[in-house]
Amino acid sequence: MIIPKTREEIELMRESALIVSKTLGMIASEIKVGVTTLYLDKRAEEFIRDHGAEPSFLGLYGFPNSLCMSPNSQVVHGIPNNKPLESGDVISVDCGAYKNGFHGDHAYSFEIGEVAEDVKKLLRVTKESLYVGIRELKLGNRVEDVGNAIQKYTEAHGYGVVRELVGHGVGQKMHEDPEMPNYGKRGRGKLFIEGMVVAIEPMINLGTKNIRQHKDGWTITTADGKPSAHFEHDVAIIDGKPEILSTFAYVYQALGIVSNEEEEFRKVPFVI
Ligand code: MG
Numbered sequence: 001m002i003i004p005k006t007r008e009e010i011e012l013m014r015e016s017a018l019i020v021s022k023t024l025g026m027i028a029s030e031i032k033v034g035v036t037t038l039y040l041d042k043r044a045e046e047f048i049r050d051h052g053a054e055p056s057f058l059g060l061y062g063f064p065n066s067l068c069m070s071p072n073s074q075v076v077h078g079i080p081n082n083k084p085l086e087s088g089d090v091i092s093v094d095c096g097a098y099k100n101g102f103h104g105d106h107a108y109s110f111e112i113g114e115v116a117e118d119v120k121k122l123l124r125v126t127k128e129s130l131y132v133g134i135r136e137l138k139l140g141n142r143v144e145d146v147g148n149a150i151q152k153y154t155e156a157h158g159y160g161v162v163r164e165l166v167g168h169g170v171g172q173k174m175h176e177d178p179e180m181p182n183y184g185k186r187g188r189g190k191l192f193i194e195g196m197v198v199a200i201e202p203m204i205n206l207g208t209k210n211i212r213q214h215k216d217g218w219t220i221t222t223a224d225g226k227p228s229a230h231f232e233h234d235v236a237i238i239d240g241k242p243e244i245l246s247t248f249a250y251v252y253q254a255l256g257i258v259s260n261e262e263e264e265f266r267k268v269p270f271v272i
């Protein structure tokens with residue numbers, strides 16, 4: 001059952017989402033060649049606690065860390081370790097923060113050093129597909145309208161859309177109804193409702209859509225070993241339209257990237 005949130009609850013969720021956004025911004029300023037994911041994980045845990053929140057992922061289903069850090073062919077759920085990052089790596093950093101009874105859940109894929117052009121394009125298209133999907137999160141639409149938009153956009157570039165892992169409702173629990181697949185058919189799935197909040201998170205592979213689950217119970221890689229990209233925002237439906245609660249602004253600030261993608265998204269009028 002989808003649990004709608006009141007306006008007050010959505011503001012609390014925005015606070016949790018923005019703690020995650022700021023954490024990703026801090027990571028952006030530290031992530032580079034030679035740094036280990038375990039070091040970044042410790043920094044993130046301190047940062048989240050310094051902001052009066054708790055790391056959502058630590059202990060969730062037994063996950064041992066505060067960040068999921070998934071380099072290269074790892075799709076999501078990667079466990080931080082002591083291996084230094086290398087030039088050419090791309091890495092999904094997924095982070096959750098729990099405050100005032102609500103979770104934020106939000107992810108960005110970073111380039112380390114010099115990254116190959118085809119991988120840069122994978123990151124760009126995957127991030128664009130996130131906004132293409134969010135546009136469909138409005139009253140009158142259904143769950144698979146979002147997935148269909150993401151699938152069409154990314155498959156047009158020949159990429160593989162992961163089937164086994166999906167976005168989700170978020171709130172007092174990290175994973176709530178509905179599941180939000182990144183694929184699907186128009187007009188199918190649960191109807192969207194006012195006040196719902198979801199984490200939309202395309203997981204897109206450069207090659208095959210197929211994945212491999214490793215014996216550690218967490219690590220998931222692409223079946224062909226090619227890179228995978230992952231971006232995630234928390235989005236509420238307010239007045240029938242999507243309102244993005246998280247922001248990549250802190251990441252862009254730290255990386256010196258000029259982007260007005262979120263402003264542009266808000267400028268385009270929605271027809272409900
Ligand atoms: Mg996440």
Ligand code: MG
Binds near residue numbers: 106167168201
């Ligand atoms: Mg999520």
